[in-house]
Amino acid sequence: MRDTPSAGPQPTVAEKVFAFVDERVGLKQLTAKMLNESVPGGSRWAYVFGSILLFIFGMQTVTGVLLMFYYVPTADHAYASTQYIIHDVDYGWFLLSYHFWGSSAMVVCVFAHMSQVFLWGAYKKPRELIWVVGLALFALVMGFGFTGYLLPWDQRAFWATTVGVEIMDKIPVIGDFLARFLKGGPIPGQMTLSRFFVIHVMVLPAALIGLAGLHLFLFRCAGPAGPFRGTPVELKAKTDYFFPRQIWKDVVGMAMVFACISALAFWEPVVLLDEATPDPGDYHPEPEWYFLFIFQHLRLRMFSGEFGQFLASMLLPGLLGVMLLLLPFFDRNPERNIFKRPLALIGWVVLTVSILLFTVSAIINRDFLD
Amino acid sequence: MQPQLKSKVRCADREVGEVAKVIMDPLSFEVSALVVSMNGAGERQVPIGAVQTVTDNLVQLRSSSSEVMALPPFKREDYVTLHEVEIPGLERHVHVTPGEVLVPFPELERNVKRRTFFANLTYVTGLFIGLPLVFPVLKYLMKPMYAPMDNRWLKIGNVAKVKADDVGVQFQYKRSIKEAYMPESLIEKNAWVVKASPAVLEKVYQGKDMEFRDAAGKTIWTNKKDTPYLAFSGKCPHLGCAYKWRNHKILGPVFLCPCHLSIYDASGKVLDGPAPRPLDLMPIQVSASGEVQIIDMEFKAGTKSQTRIV
Numbered sequence: 001m002r003d004t005p006s007a008g009p010q011p012t013v014a015e016k017v018f019a020f021v022d023e024r025v026g027l028k029q030l031t032a033k034m035l036n037e038s039v040p041g042g043s044r045w046a047y048v049f050g051s052i053l054l055f056i057f058g059m060q061t062v063t064g065v066l067l068m069f070y071y072v073p074t075a076d077h078a079y080a081s082t083q084y085i086i087h088d089v090d091y092g093w094f095l096l097s098y099h100f101w102g103s104s105a106m107v108v109c110v111f112a113h114m115s116q117v118f119l120w121g122a123y124k125k126p127r128e129l130i131w132v133v134g135l136a137l138f139a140l141v142m143g144f145g146f147t148g149y150l151l152p153w154d155q156r157a158f159w160a161t162t163v164g165v166e167i168m169d170k171i172p173v174i175g176d177f178l179a180r181f182l183k184g185g186p187i188p189g190q191m192t193l194s195r196f197f198v199i200h201v202m203v204l205p206a207a208l209i210g211l212a213g214l215h216l217f218l219f220r221c222a223g224p225a226g227p228f229r230g231t232p233v234e235l236k237a238k239t240d241y242f243f244p245r246q247i248w249k250d251v252v253g254m255a256m257v258f259a260c261i262s263a264l265a266f267w268e269p270v271v272l273l274d275e276a277t278p279d280p281g282d283y284h285p286e287p288e289w290y291f292l293f294i295f296q297h298l299r300l301r302m303f304s305g306e307f308g309q310f311l312a313s314m315l316l317p318g319l320l321g322v323m324l325l326l327l328p329f330f331d332r333n334p335e336r337n338i339f340k341r342p343l344a345l346i347g348w349v350v351l352t353v354s355i356l357l358f359t360v361s362a363i364i365n366r367d368f369l370d
Numbered sequence: 371m372q373p374q375l376k377s378k379v380r381c382a383d384r385e386v387g388e389v390a391k392v393i394m395d396p397l398s399f400e401v402s403a404l405v406v407s408m409n410g411a412g413e414r415q416v417p418i419g420a421v422q423t424v425t426d427n428l429v430q431l432r433s434s435s436s437e438v439m440a441l442p443p444f445k446r447e448d449y450v451t452l453h454e455v456e457i458p459g460l461e462r463h464v465h466v467t468p469g470e471v472l473v474p475f476p477e478l479e480r481n482v483k484r485r486t487f488f489a490n491l492t493y494v495t496g497l498f499i500g501l502p503l504v505f506p507v508l509k510y511l512m513k514p515m516y517a518p519m520d521n522r523w524l525k526i527g528n529v530a531k532v533k534a535d536d537v538g539v540q541f542q543y544k545r546s547i548k549e550a551y552m553p554e555s556l557i558e559k560n561a562w563v564v565k566a567s568p569a570v571l572e573k574v575y576q577g578k579d580m581e582f583r584d585a586a587g588k589t590i591w592t593n594k595k596d597t598p599y600l601a602f603s604g605k606c607p608h609l610g611c612a613y614k615w616r617n618h619k620i621l622g623p624v625f626l627c628p629c630h631l632s633i634y635d636a637s638g639k640v641l642d643g644p645a646p647r648p649l650d651l652m653p654i655q656v657s658a659s660g661e662v663q664i665i666d667m668e669f670k671a672g673t674k675s676q677t678r679i680v
Contacts, residue, residue, distance in 0.1 A: 026462075075552060163609050163629075166671050176670075180515040186679035187668065189549050191514045278557040284628050285611060299630055304644040306674050309608075 035243035040226035041235040043246035046120070047224070048253035049113035055254040056106045057208065059261075060144075063099040064201065071151065073197035075190040078153035079275040086270065097265035103145050105261050107290045110141050118348060121336030122225035128328035130218045133211055135325055140208050142290075147200040149288055150193065158276030159285035161196070162188050170310040187278075228336035286366070293358035296365065372401060373421070373429045375470050379406045380428060381435040387411075389429060392464075393449065396473045399463040404429065405444050405472075413444040450475045514550060519680065521590050521665050526561060529599060529660040536570050536636040538562045538615035538625055540604075545666050560604040560612065561652065561664060562625065564636050567598075573637040574600060574651070582653050582665070591653035591665060600638070601654040601664045608632050608645040610671040625649065646674045 123131035169179035184191025303312035613627035638649030668680035
């Protein structure tokens with residue numbers, strides 16, 4: 001680190017530049033504050049998901065901006081410009097596929113991160129605000145996935161969005177207004193594409209940057225929660241610092257995620273279906289995989305009928321969201337050991353398993369339809 | 371060397387207390403005075419000029435203890451800590467904890483009434499700017515949301531295509547759409563036409579002619595109950611997918627939607643699945659030569675009641 005002067009008598013150029021900036025900005029203190037954050041109980045692989053999410057967001061921003069050099073968000077050019085990126089622009093296929101798989105990776109890591117925080121009880125006092133902001137970030141990530149999906153304007157994109165927005169229409173009182181607002185009219189078209197584009201590349205990124213900053217700030221205020229086993233004295237004795245031990249684990253995590261996304265991008269590149277038409281024809285609309293479990297619920301008999309559909313697609317997920325939001329406020333038990341919180345453990349297992357089951361059954365159901 | 375907090379303070383004759391606070395001049399970054407806690411006898415503000423020497427744990431003053439005791443008591447309200455103001459660069463010149471370093475609190479800032487008024491003025495100005503923008507911005511965003519509807523008659527084909535009664539026959543047609551600034555485009559749509567037997571016709575109309583009204587309540591068209599041809603909108607009332615005419619293993623020939631498996635009979639009635647209402651009918655006219663014309667309509671999906679949206 002730059003805290004110690006070089007062994008030789010003359011400072012290097014880098015050290016001179018650092019000293020120049022430090023004199024004006026207090027860089028030494030700043031870097032110390034950022035890097036010497038203490039991680040009680042030692043660094044853990046379980047803690048890497050937050051940093052990984054930041055990394056994925058960075059990569060999505062980079063690939064996203066690059067895509068915007070060629071993509072045109074109008075109904076008459078969206079499909080052609082996307083195909084141009086895939087087939088004609090050098091490495092365009094890779095950048096687009098990376099962006100596509102990166103969004104799936106983000107959803108997986110968000111689930112992993114939320115699960116880790118939940119299981120470690122790191123949402124309890126004094127970390128309630130971090131959890132609440134985190135839930136808002138989760139909603140933003142889902143919003144990103146939903147809005148970005150429309151942009152290629154092929155059959156899959158168009159119809160997944162159409163169905164998704166119609167579901168939003170089911171919200172009582174404000175549903176019609178909300179759906180028309182998102183669609184930019186009574187039916188999806190150019191107005192929809194324009195709105196989804198603006199939301200995807202400006203509104204949501206601005207919100208994400210703001211809230212992620214707040215999330216990190218609140219996290220630094222409260223400090224890492226650390227393991228749920230061990231006395232405060234034991235944990236203090238085993239303290240690691242963010243640099244180098246936790247950063248090392250974070251970097252390995254990021255590298256592995258990068259490798260996975262790249263591999264998927266390379267071996268399963270994005271292939272567009274036919275261009276969107278107002279009539280789905282033979283195409284069976286389906287949402288992105290991370291919405292499939294809700295999609296599958298809508299097929300169950302018990303959720304048939306107008307109210308049933310509203311129940312399955314909006315009310316129950318909404319209630320789950322509210323429960324998660326209120327979690328740190330009604331779970332005041334300071335116990336953080338997951339094995340001593342049977343309700344929490346069972347709840348998490350049930351939720352995770354049922355999401356997995358419904359997702360898998362939705363995929364299996366595909367072949368059922370002709 | 372700067373005086374350290376908690377250093378003992380000694381006058382010419384004896385020790386009088388310790389350094390409680392340090393007062394700095396925010397412009398020159400120099401210590402201008404010390405606040406000495408006089409061993410239980412209150413605090414005194416001692417100007418830096420009275421300091422003779424400063425060592426690690428001791429501040430030696432020139433004056434005698436009685437002179438220092440005679441100084442006016444320290445007025446805390448005239449000063450603010452470095453937590454309350456930001457003096458850029460001060461930390462580099464100060465070697466004490468910021469909370470104990472004080473800077474003078476400007477006279478102008480002290481009048482609470484003026485500060486409150488100014489804060490309120492800022493909010494009011496903000497409202498004056500913000501409030502009138504809410505309505506225009508809302509209208510701006512809402513522009514395309516409630517466009518008027520098109521009630522033109524479209525030719526979609528000839529009834530010669532319909533070979534049998536109570537069978538769904540798909541008619542594909544093109545509708546011209548002009549969306550905002552986009553060039554006029556033709557979109558391909560489809561409708562299902564059924565030549566209904568009297569029994570099916572009865573199920574559909576239930577003895578009443580079907581009226582189509584616009585938003586104002588004026589009748590656009592009436593489908594007479596004795597017209598044997600029915601034109602169903604090609605979109606499933608559940609969630610808007612295009613449905614098909616298929617042979618079901620148990621229910622026989624039916625309309626089947628592949629998305630969520632809603633099933634309808636030839637009259638459009640729901641036999642199975644999550645559809646909230648029967649298939650939507652559109653205004654239909656059949657000329658003497660068998661030309662079928664419809665007014666292309668779309669209805670909100672997923673609701674029990676029928677609401678026209680296109």
